[in-house]
Amino acid sequence: MTRAAGAQRPISRGRGARRRVLTAALEVLDEHGLAGFTMEAVARRAGAGKATLYRHWPGTNALLVDAMDTTFVPLPVPDTGRVETDVAELLTGFVTLLATTPFPRLLAAFMDAAERDPALRTMHAELTRRRREPMLAVLTRAEQRGQLRPGLDPDLTVDLLAAPFFYRRLVAHRPIPPDLITAVITQVLGPHTA
Amino acid sequence: MTRAAGAQRPISRGRGARRRVLTAALEVLDEHGLAGFTMEAVARRAGAGKATLYRHWPGTNALLVDAMDTTFVPLPVPDTGRVETDVAELLTGFVTLLATTPFPRLLAAFMDAAERDPALRTMHAELTRRRREPMLAVLTRAEQRGQLRPGLDPDLTVDLLAAPFFYRRLVAHRPIPPDLITAVITQVLGPHTA
Numbered sequence: 001m002t003r004a005a006g007a008q009r010p011i012s013r014g015r016g017a018r019r020r021v022l023t024a025a026l027e028v029l030d031e032h033g034l035a036g037f038t039m040e041a042v043a044r045r046a047g048a049g050k051a052t053l054y055r056h057w058p059g060t061n062a063l064l065v066d067a068m069d070t071t072f073v074p075l076p077v078p079d080t081g082r083v084e085t086d087v088a089e090l091l092t093g094f095v096t097l098l099a100t101t102p103f104p105r106l107l108a109a110f111m112d113a114a115e116r117d118p119a120l121r122t123m124h125a126e127l128t129r130r131r132r133e134p135m136l137a138v139l140t141r142a143e144q145r146g147q148l149r150p151g152l153d154p155d156l157t158v159d160l161l162a163a164p165f166f167y168r169r170l171v172a173h174r175p176i177p178p179d180l181i182t183a184v185i186t187q188v189l190g191p192h193t194a
Numbered sequence: 195m196t197r198a199a200g201a202q203r204p205i206s207r208g209r210g211a212r213r214r215v216l217t218a219a220l221e222v223l224d225e226h227g228l229a230g231f232t233m234e235a236v237a238r239r240a241g242a243g244k245a246t247l248y249r250h251w252p253g254t255n256a257l258l259v260d261a262m263d264t265t266f267v268p269l270p271v272p273d274t275g276r277v278e279t280d281v282a283e284l285l286t287g288f289v290t291l292l293a294t295t296p297f298p299r300l301l302a303a304f305m306d307a308a309e310r311d312p313a314l315r316t317m318h319a320e321l322t323r324r325r326r327e328p329m330l331a332v333l334t335r336a337e338q339r340g341q342l343r344p345g346l347d348p349d350l351t352v353d354l355l356a357a358p359f360f361y362r363r364l365v366a367h368r369p370i371p372p373d374l375i376t377a378v379i380t381q382v383l384g385p386h387t388a
Binding site for chain 1: 226227228229231298299301302303305306307308309310315316318319322323326345346347350351353354356357358360361362364365366367368374377378380381382384
């Protein structure tokens with residue numbers, strides 16, 4: 001959404017209001033899950049009128065997509081010279097995201113919604129693809145430098161490295177001990193080769 | 195729920211009705227997700243009165259737990275003599291469950307609910323623990339037979355083997371090609387050692 005210079009726009013339709021509504025949407029989703037995610041609940045939380053919301057978003061799904069998109073913060077690609085260290089850095093950031101932010105709860109609500117709406121599924125697939133990029137860049141570079149075990153496919157390796165943490169947190173509901181990152185890296189990447 | 199011999203119970207409170215309500219609950223959850231999972235919707239689908247449902251379950255969460263529990267079918271523990279083949283057999287069953295049944299959609303709804311209710315989280319953790327048992331049995335036996343790479347922890351290995359399939363299906367929304375099972379097993383268990 002861009003704003004024409006000098007345009008006389010009411011504040012309720014500007015960038016600040018849009019950001020306020022999206023923040024409210026994430027809060028409602030976090031607290032009440034998809035079951036409580038209604039245009040009315042978000043409008044109330046944002047201190048905006050329902051009509052205002054409907055001017056920007058045709059319904060809860062469109063609002064959900066825009067709200068989830070604001071949670072995406074691209075991670076820089078580390079380059080320490082050692083693939084295990086680069087991967088550990090990215091996984092540590094990811095585990096922090098899982099342990100200390102509303103991200104996993106939002107993700108759970110989004111996954112449920114994506115099961116029932118092809119547009120959300122496409123959006124979620126794209127969001128996941130972007131989240132995978134730094135790890136894929138690290139592994140592809142390591143492969144080119146001959147630092148990966150022969151036969152290791154970088155794309156599959158991203159799955160193997162990241163999936164156990166999603167699984168522990170959202171499916172098994174088990175704690176993620178600090179040494180799990182090293183254990184996963186050792187088992188997936190194998191003995192240090194470079 | 196047990197039924198006293200010779201008790202004069204109305205059919206609506208017997209085993210058949212209970213099973214019908216739980217089936218209806220799974221159907222409602224599958225079609226509408228958690229957002230549409232209400233006592234009223236389940237009662238309507240089951241052809242039962244709302245009051246009948248409330249006599250058995252205090253609310254949607256208790257009903258959800260019982261309904262999910264009916265989806266648990268314990269798998270037999272394969273013993274082909276080769277750990278890779280045993281694991282492949284279990285993973286093939288799991289991929290079929292993900293690809294051809296409502297299980298992943300139910301799981302997504304349940305994960306969202308579990309994020310917001312500690313009782314559901316405990317129940318989901320327990321259900322997951324039971325689902326892991328056959329794979330854990332296969333790997334523990336392989337370890338005892340010296341068929342696992344040294345240093346491989348059976349419990350972590352269950353995570354590494356199963357998680358990529360959850361992740362592909364529910365997070366990344368990517369297809370699960372037939373050769374993915376072999377690729378995951380090879381990368382996680384390493385070269386065949388027995």
